[in-house]
Structure formats: structure tokens, C-alpha cells
Amino acid sequence: xxxxxxxxxxxxxxxxxxxxxxxxxxxxxxxxxxxxxxxxxxxxxxxxxxxxxxxxxxxxxxxxxxxxxxxxxxxxxxxxxxxxxxxxxxxxxxxxxxxxxxxxxxxxxxxxxxxxxxxxxxxxxxxxxxxxxxxxxxxxxxxxxxxxxxxxxxxxxxxxxxxxxxxxxxxxxxxxxxxxxxxxxxxxxxxxxxxxxxxxxxxxxxxxxxxxxxxxxxxxxxxxxxxxxxxxxxxxxxxxxxxxxxxxxxxxxxxxxxxxxxxxxxxxxxxxxxxxxxxxxxxxxxxxxxxxxxxxxxxxxxxxxxxxxxxxxxxxxxxxxxxxxxxxxxxxxxxxxxxxxxxxxxxxxxxxxxxxxxxxxxxxxxxxxxxxxxxxxxxxxxxxxxxxxxxxxxxxxxxxxxxxxxxxxxxxxxxxxxxxxxxxxxxxxxxxxxxxxxxxxxxxxxxxxxxxxxxxxxxxxxxxxxxxxxxxxxxxxxxxxxxxxxxxxxxxxxxxxxxxxxxxxxxxxxxxxxxxxxxxxxxxxxxxxxxxxxxxxxxxxxxxxxxxxxxxxxxxxxxxxxxxx
Amino acid sequence: xxxxxxxxxxxxxxxxxxxxxxxxxxxxxxxxxxxxxxxxxxxxxxxxxxxxxxxxxxxxxxxxxxxxxxxxxxxxxxxxxxxxxxxxxxxxx
Numbered sequence: 191x192x193x194x195x196x197x198x199x200x201x202x203x204x205x206x207x208x209x210x211x212x213x214x215x216x217x218x219x220x221x222x223x224x225x226x227x228x229x230x231x232x233x234x235x236x237x238x239x240x241x242x243x244x245x246x247x248x249x250x251x252x253x254x255x256x257x258x259x260x261x262x263x264x265x266x267x268x269x270x271x272x273x274x275x276x277x278x279x280x281x282x283x284x285x286x287x288x289x290x291x292x293x294x295x296x297x298x299x300x301x302x303x304x305x306x307x308x309x310x311x312x313x314x315x316x317x318x319x320x321x322x323x324x325x326x327x328x329x330x331x332x333x334x335x336x337x338x339x340x341x342x343x344x345x346x347x348x349x350x351x352x353x354x355x356x357x358x359x360x361x362x363x364x365x366x367x368x369x370x371x372x373x374x375x376x377x378x379x380x381x382x383x384x385x386x387x388x389x390x391x392x393x394x395x396x397x398x399x400x401x402x403x404x405x406x407x408x409x410x411x412x413x414x415x416x417x418x419x420x421x422x423x424x425x426x427x428x429x430x431x432x433x434x435x436x437x438x439x440x441x442x443x444x445x446x447x448x449x450x451x452x453x454x455x456x457x458x459x460x461x462x463x464x465x466x467x468x469x470x471x472x473x474x475x476x477x478x479x480x481x482x483x484x485x486x487x488x489x490x491x492x493x494x495x496x497x498x499x500x501x502x503x504x505x506x507x508x509x510x511x512x513x514x515x516x517x518x519x520x521x522x523x524x525x526x527x528x529x530x531x532x533x534x535x536x537x538x539x540x541x542x543x544x545x546x547x548x549x550x551x552x553x554x555x556x557x558x559x560x561x562x563x564x565x566x567x568x569x570x571x572x573x574x575x576x577x578x579x580x581x582x583x584x585x586x587x588x589x590x591x592x593x594x595x596x597x598x599x600x601x602x603x604x605x606x607x608x609x610x611x612x613x614x615x616x617x618x619x620x621x622x623x624x625x626x627x628x629x630x631x632x633x634x635x636x637x638x639x640x641x642x643x644x645x646x647x648x649x650x651x652x653x654x655x656x657x658x659x660x661x662x663x664x665x666x667x668x669x670x671x672x673x674x675x676x677x678x679x680x681x682x683x684x685x686x687x688x689x690x691x692x693x694x695x696x697x698x699x700x701x702x703x704x705x706x707x708x709x710x711x712x713x714x715x716x717x718x719x720x721x722x723x724x725x726x727x728x729x730x731x732x733x734x735x736x737x738x739x740x741x742x743x744x745x746x747x748x749x750x751x752x753x754x755x
Numbered sequence: 756x757x758x759x760x761x762x763x764x765x766x767x768x769x770x771x772x773x774x775x776x777x778x779x780x781x782x783x784x785x786x787x788x789x790x791x792x793x794x795x796x797x798x799x800x801x802x803x804x805x806x807x808x809x810x811x812x813x814x815x816x817x818x819x820x821x822x823x824x825x826x827x828x829x830x831x832x833x834x835x836x837x838x839x840x841x842x843x844x845x846x847x848x
Contacts (some may be wrong), residue, residue: 519773561808640804665829673841
């Protein structure tokens with residue numbers, strides 16, 4: 191019986207009960223679900239396969255191995271901590287969507303084939319958008335639509351890639367693919383969207399700062415790390431990922447320095463951390479893949495902790511703009527303290543979690559003689575010290591006194607932050623249990639003299655640079671603003687283009703109907719020639735090409751619908 | 756939190772005074788940081804360093820890198836801001 195329940199299902203089905211329970215029982219039930227789910231997961235044996243048949247196809251809906259187990263474990267822990275943090279919220283929509291979202295991400299991490307993966311992939315998209323819409327304002331509505339379109343497009347690409355992969359290999363098993371053909375390339379693109387590769391990243395900085403206080407904590411844990419898992423499963427050792435990952439570690443940090451919305455700073459910072467994991471996948475050695483898994487585990491915790499702390503500030507103060515904050519340590523000392531633990535963990539101070547995980551990836555890069563990648567990661571590490579190590583706690587809790595005297599965070603938020611902070615410290619001090627969970631056997635010691643001293647030099651001198659720049663007034667002030675990023679292309683340029691095309695189109699139609707009709711006739715003629723029964727597009731299509739064109743049409747339709755509405 | 760003491764006529768409640776409101780204390784923290792920084796550079800001479808790359812074995816290499824990288828990052832980002840900064844309602848949504 192136990193061996194027939196897919197991981198994640200307990201959360202997904204259990205969540206459906208939440209709207210019907212009174213407040214207290216619902217809270218207990220929500221806390222219980224991740225505990226039950228994790229216990230169930232750990233009762234499942236390694237190398238377990240659950241197969242089922244659907245329309246004549248064999249689907250491996252569950253595959254348990256070491257790689258999926260560590261992701262399943264941290265996803266359950268993240269779900270539990272997020273539930274604790276959100277316990278005071280009296281909105282069943284958020285609870286329901288949060289739990290279904292967590293459950294589907296867990297399910298996806300155990301998907302043995304690409305069709306099952308696609309199924310969960312889309313549920314994570316659809317369930318999570320409600321965490322954004324639950325902010326219930328106009329901006330969140332638009333952001334949610336953009337988020338949903340991009341996430342669903344990723345799923346459509348995954349499906350199209352899967353069909354091509356099936357045509358070429360006759361298999362839909364989700365295993366190592368590498369860039370072996372058009373199918374895997376499209377699948378990589380689908381994963382890359384969810385993993386926020388450079389230029390595909392803006393949904394992340396757009397969506398997370400606009401979700402609810404508690405919703406962002408859920409969001410920060412699952413979508414992107416699911417993509418990291420999928421990359422590790424399908425594309426370990428794909429060299430291009432090293433360079434994509436290195437670029438990802440570097441460029442978001444420039445935006446993080448000048449960003450005013452502190453939850454958006456964390457979104458850029460999240461993006462930068464994903465870069466480290468992508469580099470680890472690209473290198474593809476046992477050490478580097480272990481590093482990616484370990485770093486994902488540690489990262490989910492400290493990133494959740496940072497989003498919790500900033501969420502607590504937003505909850506109490508009503509804004510999370512650095513320009514409006516400062517001096518909150520006086521009345522929110524616990525939140526400030528937990529935030530600092532998160533900041534030191536992400537900056538990888540010795541005795542904290544980032545120190546024992548990030549260095550595995552750095553060491554793997556060095557051992558592979560990727561000198562420039564190593565230097566990029568080192569530079570990015572100094573950058574992390576700025577935006578997450580200093581900027582986040584400094585401008586909210588210290589800096590100049592804003593005069594704001596908010597109450598300390600609610601008890602359930604403090605408990606969630608306290609437990610998460612404790613885990614960050616435990617992992618840093620006793621990395622053994624985490625190492626034992628990693629996909630490959632570990633022969634790695636983070637605590638040798640060189641590593642400790644060099645890391646302290648890097649971080650402390652970065653902090654010194656901050657001190658000097660503050661005292662000399664060089665450090666840029668926090669100001670109210672938005673900064674242009676790549677999303678400018680689809681939020682400004684493209685809509686402008688659509689308006690222009692419509693205007694010019696309307697103009698032509700009104701003034702020069704003849705010319706317009708002539709153009710349309712010409713276009714129809716070309717269409718007839720190309721797409722008619724004798725044209726190159728008119729011949730019977732192979733499934734693969736149909737899949738691609740169907741997918742592209744669907745994506746185009748989604749976009750068109752969005753811009754024209 | 757008892758940060759709203761009872762109002763008695765003639766007394767305006769004082770805002771709570773934190774340790775970081777004293778300039779002196781901030782100076783202390785800064786000089787302590789300078790001291791710790793000096794210590795971790797000196798530490799390089801106290802053990803046998805084995806970095807992954809040769810440049811890592813120069814004493815204080817990571818200290819210099821950390822400082823320069825940080826200043827470079829912040830100065831570049833400040834310049835970038837001139838190019839990228841817009842009003843808060845730029846996207847009007």
C-alpha cells in the first residue's frame with residue numbers, strides 16, 4: 191500500500207480538505223501533511239519504480255533514487271516551514287494553493303518519465319499563480335498573468351521537446367539526455383525558463399516581490415529548485431551550462447546593488463545562487479553534482495529565511511522599500527537576528543550552511559581547471575556579501591533610523607524563522623548528515639585552514655569595503671525607483687510595437703483600402719503556394735514538426751491574447 | 756513590546772534609544788572590523804596555504820580580491836543606475 195502512493199500526493203490530496211475544515215483543525219492538518227509526506231517518503235526503498243499504463247503507454251510515475259530523495263526531503267521541510275510561517279493567514283486560497291504547489295513540486299522530483307514530469311510541471315505553474323493573485327490588487331493580477339504565461343510556455347516547450355525526443359529515441363524515460371538532438375535542446379530551454387537562465391529570468395524578479403508575504407516564501411523554495419533538479423537529472427556534464435551558470439552568478443548582482451525593493455533584491459540574489467548550482471551541473475563530476483544538490487538544500491533554507499524576515503517587515507510596516515526603512519532592530523530584534531543568520535549563511539561564513547555547500551562547487555570548478563569560471567564565482571561571492579550579506583539586514587534593520595516602530599513579527603513567523611535559522615547553523619556546524627544524503631559518496635572536508643582563512647578574507651574585506659564606502663559617502667543611497675531589465679522588451683517595447691502595428695494597420699485600412707486588399711491577396715497567394723496541398727508546408731507532417739508548430743502557435747496565441755487584451 | 760509608555764502631561768515619550776544611535780559605537784564596530792581584517796591577513800603567514808590556483812597562494816590574495824571586487828561592483832552598479840533608473844510608476848501597473 192505504502193509503495194503505491196506517489197510522493198507529493200499526500201500534500202496535494204490533503205490540501206483539498208483544508209477549505210472545509212474549521213480554523214484550528216485546518217492548521218493542525220496543514221502542519222501534519224508535510225510530516226506525513228516526509229515520513230512516507232523515507233519509508234520508500236531506493237530504486238523503487240511505480241509504473242502505470244495510460245492509453246497503451248507505460249508511465250513511470252514514480253522513481254525513487256538518491257537524487258530524487260534529497261530533493262523530496264528538502265521540499266517537504268520547506269513545505270513544513272512555509273506552513274508554519276503562514277499559519278496566521280486566514281485565507282484558504284493561499285493555503286490550498288501553497289500545499290498543492292509544494293506537493294506537485296515533490297511529485298515532479300520523483301517523475302520517472304517526461305510526460306509525468308510535464309503533468310506536475312504544469313500543476314506547479316497553475317497552483318502557484320494563486321499565491322501571487324492572492325495579493326488581490328491590480329498589479330498582482332497583471333504580474334500573475336505574465337508569470338502564468340511564461341510558466342505554461344515552459345511546460346508547452348517541455349511537452350514539445352518530449353514528443354521530439356520520443357520520435358528520435360522511442361523513449362520517454364526521464365534520464366540523462368545531454369544535448370543529443372532537437373528534443374533535448376527544447377527540453378533544456380523549458381528547464382532554463384524555470385531555472386531563470388539569463389534573459390529568461392525576469393519572471394522571477396517580477397513575480398516574487400508581488401506575491402503575498404507568505405506566498406513568496408513558498409515560491410522561493412520550489413519552482414526554480416525543481417528546474418535545478420531537472421537539469422541535474424537530464425543535463426549533468428553539459429558544458430554550456432558552466433558558462434550559462436557563471437553568467438547567472440554575475441549579472442544579477444549588479445541589479446541587486448541598485449534595487450530598492452528588498453524582496454526583489456532577494457529575487458536577484460536567488461537568481462545568482464541558482465547560477466552556482468547550474469555551474470555545478472555543467473561541470474558534471476560527482477563532486478560538483480553533490481555540490482549542486484547540497485547547495486540547493488542549504489539555499490532553500492537560507493533563502494526562505496531571508497524572505498521570511500523581509501516578509502515579516504512588510505507584514506508589520508507595510509512596505510519593503512529600503513528607502514523607507516531603517517532602525518527596525520529596536521522593535522524587531524528577533525527578526526533582525528534571524529535575518530542576520532540567513533545573511534551570513536548565504537554569504538558562506540564559516541559555521542553556517544553556505545560555507546559547507548558552495549565550496550564544493552568552487553572546488554569542482556578549480557579541479558576541472560575552469561579558471562575564469564572560478565574567478566567569476568569568486569567575484570559573485572563578494573557580490574553576495576553586498577546584496578544579501580549587508581544590504582538586506584543593514585538597510586532594513588539598521589542604517590538611519592526611519593522612525594518606524596513596528597511590533598515584532600507574529601509568534602508563528604518567529605518560530606518558522608527560528609527553526610530555519612537553527613537548521614542553517616546546524617548544517618554549517620555538522621555538515622555530515624547533509625553530506626550523507628547527497629547523490630554520490632562524499633569525500634570532502636569544508637573546514638581546512640586555507641578554505642576558512644581565504645573565505646574570511648574575502649568576506650571581511652568586502653565588508654570593510656562597504657564600511658569605507660559608507661563612511662566616505664560613495665556607497666549609492668537607496669532611492670525610490672525601478673530599474674530596467676530585460677523584461678523591458680516585453681513590457682514596454684513589444685506592447686508599443688503592437689499599438690503601432692494596429693495604428694498603422696487601421697490607417698492603411700481606412701485610407702488605402704485598395705492597397706490593403708492587394709496586400710492581403712498577395713499574402714493569401716503566398717500562403718496558397720507555401721501551405722496549399724502542393725506547397726512545402728502542405729505535405730503530410732511528421733509528428734515532431736506538428737508538435738513544434740502546435741507548441742509555437744499556442745505560445746504565440748497566449749502572448750497575442752495577453753497583449754491585445 | 757512596551758514601546759508605548761503611558762503619556763503623562765508634560766512628558767513626551769522618548770523614542771527608544773538604540774546602541775547604533777551612538778556615533779561612537781559605530782566607530783568602534785568599524786575599527787574592530789579593521790582589526791579583524793588585519794588579523795585574517797596575518798593569519799596567512801601562520802599556516803601552509805594550498806589554494807587551487809597559484810594566485811591564491813599570494814598572502815592576502817583573497818583580501819585584495821574581496822575589497823577590489825566589492826568596490827568595483829558597487830561603482831559599476833552606480834554607473835549602471837544612471838542608465839537603468841526610472842520612476843517607480845514607469846510600468847504603470
